[in-house]
Amino acid sequence: MFDTLNRPGSRLLSLTDVSVAFGGLAALSDVSLTVAAGEVVAVIGPNGAGKTTLFNAVTGLVPLARGRIDLGDQRIDGLYPHEISEKGVRRTFQNGGLFGHLTVIENVLAGLHSRIAANQLSIILGLPSARRAEREAVARARELLAMLGIERLADELASNISGGQQRMVEIVRAIATNPPLLLLDEPAVGLAPPVRQELGAIIRRLTKSQGLAVLLIEHAIELVMDVSDRIVVLNYGQKIADAAPAEVRSDKAVLEAYLGHA
Amino acid sequence: MIDAREADAALNRRTARHPSGGIFWLVPAVLLLLPPLLNDYTQYIVNLALVYVLVGVGFNVVIGNLGQLAFANAAFFGLGAYATGILLHHYHAPLLLSIVAGAIVGSLAGALVSLPALRGIRSFYLAIITLAFGELMRWVYVNAEAWTLGSMGLHVPRPALFGWVLSTEKHKFYLFLGIVTLLVAATANLLRSRIGRGFMAIRDNELAAAAMGIPTARYMVLAFAWSGFVVGTGGALYAILVRQVSPDAFTLLELILHFGIVIVGGLTRIAGSILGAVALTMAPELLRDLPGYEELLIACLMILILLFLPGGLVTLFDRVTPLFRQRYHRV
Numbered sequence: 131m132f133d134t135l136n137r138p139g140s141r142l143l144s145l146t147d148v149s150v151a152f153g154g155l156a157a158l159s160d161v162s163l164t165v166a167a168g169e170v171v172a173v174i175g176p177n178g179a180g181k182t183t184l185f186n187a188v189t190g191l192v193p194l195a196r197g198r199i200d201l202g203d204q205r206i207d208g209l210y211p212h213e214i215s216e217k218g219v220r221r222t223f224q225n226g227g228l229f230g231h232l233t234v235i236e237n238v239l240a241g242l243h244s245r246i247a248a249n250q251l252s253i254i255l256g257l258p259s260a261r262r263a264e265r266e267a268v269a270r271a272r273e274l275l276a277m278l279g280i281e282r283l284a285d286e287l288a289s290n291i292s293g294g295q296q297r298m299v300e301i302v303r304a305i306a307t308n309p310p311l312l313l314l315d316e317p318a319v320g321l322a323p324p325v326r327q328e329l330g331a332i333i334r335r336l337t338k339s340q341g342l343a344v345l346l347i348e349h350a351i352e353l354v355m356d357v358s359d360r361i362v363v364l365n366y367g368q369k370i371a372d373a374a375p376a377e378v379r380s381d382k383a384v385l386e387a388y389l390g391h392a
Numbered sequence: 393m394i395d396a397r398e399a400d401a402a403l404n405r406r407t408a409r410h411p412s413g414g415i416f417w418l419v420p421a422v423l424l425l426l427p428p429l430l431n432d433y434t435q436y437i438v439n440l441a442l443v444y445v446l447v448g449v450g451f452n453v454v455i456g457n458l459g460q461l462a463f464a465n466a467a468f469f470g471l472g473a474y475a476t477g478i479l480l481h482h483y484h485a486p487l488l489l490s491i492v493a494g495a496i497v498g499s500l501a502g503a504l505v506s507l508p509a510l511r512g513i514r515s516f517y518l519a520i521i522t523l524a525f526g527e528l529m530r531w532v533y534v535n536a537e538a539w540t541l542g543s544m545g546l547h548v549p550r551p552a553l554f555g556w557v558l559s560t561e562k563h564k565f566y567l568f569l570g571i572v573t574l575l576v577a578a579t580a581n582l583l584r585s586r587i588g589r590g591f592m593a594i595r596d597n598e599l600a601a602a603a604m605g606i607p608t609a610r611y612m613v614l615a616f617a618w619s620g621f622v623v624g625t626g627g628a629l630y631a632i633l634v635r636q637v638s639p640d641a642f643t644l645l646e647l648i649l650h651f652g653i654v655i656v657g658g659l660t661r662i663a664g665s666i667l668g669a670v671a672l673t674m675a676p677e678l679l680r681d682l683p684g685y686e687e688l689l690i691a692c693l694m695i696l697i698l699l700f701l702p703g704g705l706v707t708l709f710d711r712v713t714p715l716f717r718q719r720y721h722r723v
Binding site for chain 1: 577578581582584585586587589590592593595596597599600601602603604605606607608609614660
């Protein structure tokens with residue numbers, strides 16, 4: 131479904147002079163950036179720099195004041211969030227976006243929502259075609275959970291599992307449709323160091339094996355250095371750097387904004 | 393390793409959300425044997441319980457599964473009853489057509505009430521707006537006299553199905569049981585599908601639901617419309633059962649009864665709403681021999697249930713069903 135977007139190296143996501151304002155406050159000012167297919171791009175910056183706003187703009191949760199966002203050769207700003215999700219942009223949430231009263235597998239099934247081919251009438255009538263579509267989705271959801279080694283959590287309520295497990299489930303739910311682009315909003319918060327390494331390994335595995343591109347907001351700098359092909363630095367809603375990890379590390383403006391004065 | 397308790401709890405939830413197919417159809421089948429055991433009065437009470445099954449199951453979709461504090465349920469019920477009553481009284485329309493009209497009017501009212509929710513009005517604010525809608529409808533019932541005959545209400549003629557007059561309560565029972573079974577089955581199908589999961593996803597985290605590709609606005613309208621459809625059908629059956637439709641049947645007190653059915657039965661659970669409907673229709677009848685203490689006892693009973701069974705009556709059931717569970721625990 132998304133094959134045309136998955137060609138390695140081709141331009142996948144591009145933001146052109148994107149601005150977002152809340153009241154009179156500019157949360158993002160003229161930010162431009164691109165993500166190529168299969169690329170891991172980290173977005174870093176101090177708190178309040180506009181990182182999550184950037185994610186919300188890309189996924190259609192906040193409107194743009196100016197600028198445009200394209201996915202492949204389709205313009206996606208102005209679409210509804212569920213339409214952008216359909217086009218292949220999926221995300222996790224900073225404060226945990228799981229559906230707490232649903233089980234783990236139901237969360238993944240909710241992520242597969244658009245892939246369950248059953249129309250309203252066949253669902254209400256309980257037709258065999260609707261049941262079959264549901265069974266196939268359940269099998270696919272189990273497969274996905276098994277891929278990250280958490281199939282034993284399938285029938286637990288999402289609010290009952292540990293914070294680390296919740297992040298894994300959120301990632302599984304987000305990649306359930308095999309999207310070309312995944313936005314991870316601080317996936318490592320609250321994770322113990324070994325679990326962080328595991329997370330890094332998972333991100334690399336997904337990008338290598340499935341050609342997934344990742345846009346990553348993260349404060350855990352060792353994880354960022356570990357997985358990123360490129361790092362974008364935001365400060366007060368403006369992009370102040372966009373380069374390979376090694377270069378960003380020695381960039382003067384970045385050091386001042388992000389790490390404080392030496 | 394999952395320990396046995398954990399596994400049991402997991403199974404519990406699974407069956408909870410996936411009412412087991414075989415057992416479901418067993419219930420109406422057994423109920424078919426009921427009429428010979430009842431007299432006309434007890435049969436009337438059973439029919440009334442069937443009406444309130446639709447009221448509870450429909451209300452639950454919006455407040456339990458979609459998680460919206462929308463209190464227009466008595467309005468859906470009243471509009472359904474009036475639509476059917478008006479068609480039967482003024483136009484002598486066929487019975488089934490009149491019932492379908494009640495369902496459709498309820499469903500349109502549901503869609504209308506979802507509009508403020510679509511505008512982002514939630515929780516207490518939605519509660520007040522929907523309560524106001526209910527009172528507005530009462531004003532309409534009283535003042536649209538040409539159709540509703542105002543505060544004295546409509547008399548519904550003796551219903552006939554394809555020329556066959558439903559002269560006793562037993563006749564109505566078979567019709568009601570058929571309609572209620574179909575609508576409960578349809579609601580169960582809806583709730584355990586991707587659409588029902590969509591409703592619950594919206595309830596738990598609306599932004600995340602949208603980001604997962606769930607069309608949140610469309611599903612809100614759908615949940616309200618379905619709720620109105622089921623409750624409106626309940627209203628239609630009420631008009632046929634009681635044969636009198638008047639504004640004082642759809643007051644705030646009626647709404648509180650609807651709310652009680654859903655909460656006492658068990659929020660979000662279809663089986664809960666069924667149990668709640670049966671309990672709250674039967675209880676006043678069983679306590680009728682204790683005049684003066686009736687309301688007191690019902691109130692105490694409700695408090696006790698919610699203290700000791702916070703998940704509602706349906707959790708009593710969950711303790712018995714492990715016997716049947718094994719066969720159904722996979723979708």
